[in-house]
Amino acid sequence: MSDAAAAQESLEGFLADEITRMYEEVAEHPEGEFHFYHGRAGAELFEYDAEDLDRAPAGAVASFAGVGNPHLRADIQPGETVLDLGSGAGLDAIIAAMRAGPSGTVIGVDLNPTMCRRAKVHAAESGANIECHEGRMEDIPVPDESVDIVISNGVINLSFRKRKVMEEMYRVLRPGGRMSVTDIVSGKQLSQAIVNDPKLWAS
Numbered sequence: 001m002s003d004a005a006a007a008q009e010s011l012e013g014f015l016a017d018e019i020t021r022m023y024e025e026v027a028e029h030p031e032g033e034f035h036f037y038h039g040r041a042g043a044e045l046f047e048y049d050a051e052d053l054d055r056a057p058a059g060a061v062a063s064f065a066g067v068g069n070p071h072l073r074a075d076i077q078p079g080e081t082v083l084d085l086g087s088g089a090g091l092d093a094i095i096a097a098m099r100a101g102p103s104g105t106v107i108g109v110d111l112n113p114t115m116c117r118r119a120k121v122h123a124a125e126s127g128a129n130i131e132c133h134e135g136r137m138e139d140i141p142v143p144d145e146s147v148d149i150v151i152s153n154g155v156i157n158l159s160f161r162k163r164k165v166m167e168e169m170y171r172v173l174r175p176g177g178r179m180s181v182t183d184i185v186s187g188k189q190l191s192q193a194i195v196n197d198p199k200l201w202a203s
């Protein structure tokens with residue numbers, strides 16, 4: 001392995017640890033202070049449907065940590081197969097399952113097995129049947145051309161390898177499939193101090 005590749009791998013490991021710590025903290029202590037929107041107040045700000053939030057388990061709503069609302073444009077139909085990249089504590093996956101219905105399939109993917117377990121507990125509470133696969137969005141543990149729509153909320157910005165994530169999304173989508181992604185981008189070059197700060201990468 002080249003020095004550059006080894007440095008990247010070590011940075012990615014460091015970042016994964018920080019991401020794991022940060023989102024577990026939101027899930028365990030949603031009442032805490034975070035420098036990003038979260039919980040019901042965040043979801044309402046992003047125009048989530050109040051009825052969806054009332055129907056979803058309180059724990060999934062309290063742990064919500066997205067940056068927008070992928071459901072506004074997703075138009076998920078009954079029977080569709082939906083992939084939620086970086087499914088966290090499960091709110092977006094649970095809302096996707098409300099739309100896809102009992103004939104649909106919702107698959108979450110999260111690098112943190114604890115978040116996957118949480119999402120499954122919340123899904124069971126809501127009566128939704130979601131799968132959650134532990135894995136990375138840079139190497140999605142889902143077969144080629146098996147998904148009708150990919151949703152994701154505030155996750156792709158966390159990756160060092162965004163091109164690979166996009167390639168993976170195209171790989172798993174069926175021909176004619178769709179994506180509905182909400183994320184954050186910067187219109188200006190960030191300072192090196194920000195780029196090198198794992199806490200800011202992870203949030």
Ligand SMILES: C[S@@+](CC[C@H](N)C(=O)[O-])C[C@H]1O[C@@H](n2cnc3c(N)ncnc32)[C@H](O)[C@@H]1O
Nearest residue numbers: 064065086088091092110111112136137153154
């Ligand atoms: C912003 S939260 C997702 C919010 C979620 N959609 C919700 O409804 O609350 C970020 C999630 O992405 C996961 N994540 C971060 N990097 C990832 C990666 N490379 N591959 C898969 N999941 C990742 C984190 O573990 C965390 O659970």
